[in-house]
Amino acid sequence: MTIPASLEPDEKVERKTPHTPSVLEARNVYKVFVARGKARTALRNVDLTIHRGEFVCLVGPSGCGKSTVLNMFAGLVMPTDGTILHDGRVIAGVNTRVGYVTQDDNLLPWRTALANVELALECKGVGRAERRERAFDYLARVGLKGSAELYPHELSGGMRKRVSIVRTLVDDSVDVILMDEPFGPLDAQTRLVLQDELLRLWQGTGRTIVFVTHDIVEAITLSDRIATFTGVPGSIKQVRDVTLPRPRDVFHIHETPGFATIYDAIWNDLREELLNERGRDAGA
């Protein structure tokens, strides 16, 4: 049994960003799920603070509750105990001030790429002409100008993913984007290209991104900080800064000085958890 990360003082992080206010906060969050009449702890005492404008990756063994944390930030799942805050206010219902990019692209199949991007603006009551212009502008930024009138089934996996990312970015009223393994189903090359595009879209916008992944290299490439989760029940084991300079070269991130150090540190945090998990499987 490892000591929950929340018990260890995370001084380094506090020192690095003393002036940026927190946007999202999970305080002593527990989540218990009941399945077939049996209660199980999914999250144990999760403490996590996301600061304004930073890119944070959550990594951890599969099933450790990373996605549940995102669902809580989105207000789709309520904690069993503890508090979830957005700008200091408790999230009590669906949080419409975040954008959510899920693992499936979740586009409406009967809407064109353009109409899909317009959807969030439509829900927020933006006028037709304005939302069309903004949606088109964002599609053009990811090279989908010529595909605006195509339906999702006519787009490739990478294109659909671009649409689903742009669909959350186009909404100005959203200052936090939650991403749940968005590049998981893509092939390795497309994934790199999309990581590059995401960084370009994000840089300089001041928006906050919380990104769940199981890929350590992806986490290092993208983020300012990486929070590693323990295995089930999930809690935060370690939070580490990624100090590699920006803008980052996605395609040659391995060659960046300092990459190996952070990679080894994260891998060490994670390896223990993976071994624990394997031990549990063998024991069962």
Add this chain to the structure above:
Amino acid sequence: MPAREQHPQAHEAWAHERSLLMEEEHRSADHRRSRALRVFALRIGVLAGFLVLWSAASGSLIDSLFVSDPISVARSFIQISLNGTLWWHLRLTLLEMTLGYILGVVIGVGLAIVISLIWRGEQIVRPLMLGVFAIPKVALAPLVIVWFGIYLLPKVILAASLVLFIVYFSTLAGFAAVNRDLVASVRVMGASRGALFLKLILPSAAPYIFSAMRITLPGALIGAIIGEFVSSNRGVGFLIAYASSRYDTAQVFAAILSLLIFSLILNAIVSRLEKYVARWRSEEPQWGPA
């Protein structure tokens, strides 16, 4: 073009590939055309075979009084078409059926929507709805006539009753099949309840509603005809009952033929509508094995 002169080989390769593409396009188009033609010919063949069998059996294997024969049916069909008898009866049946169908679809979808708004509504009324659905509506026909008179209304109600339940159950199945992740995504975007329903739930249930609409089309016709059987002095059901009471089998078949033609036309209309609404769906791939 100077480029072409500079790279004659490249141009040759390009021309070669273009001719390959065009050849393949022609071949695929020819294939499709000949396949469609063959299917059509086979359909005609099956129909002709059936008619020949019918003619041969009539009068030899079976008494022609019971089954008539294709020629007499055709003659009778032409006769009642030309003298206006068929249209006079068909017109009323069409009216009953169409009103009943529209009523059934509207109430079926409407009821499903209302029930979905109520907490656990579907679960609460499920036994009741399944029970009523299981009653043979035909058995209620005499009672419906007693309640609603002998004119248009009882036939419309019978037609609607054969449409309503299937549309209701299918619509609910469509609502239940909505992708939960999509619902979550759209809610996080800030959609109101109404917007969620109109922009997500109803469109994703549309294929279910349309398939129910297609399945229940003959049901509406059955309802109208049954109503006419029980009590009427006009309509195709009346025409059939009257003709068979006089042992005019040819006219019975002629009346049935008119219903058959009409059903095919209606089916084509609904299919068109369905295709139009579902035009976003992927078409069959043009490549791969034929």
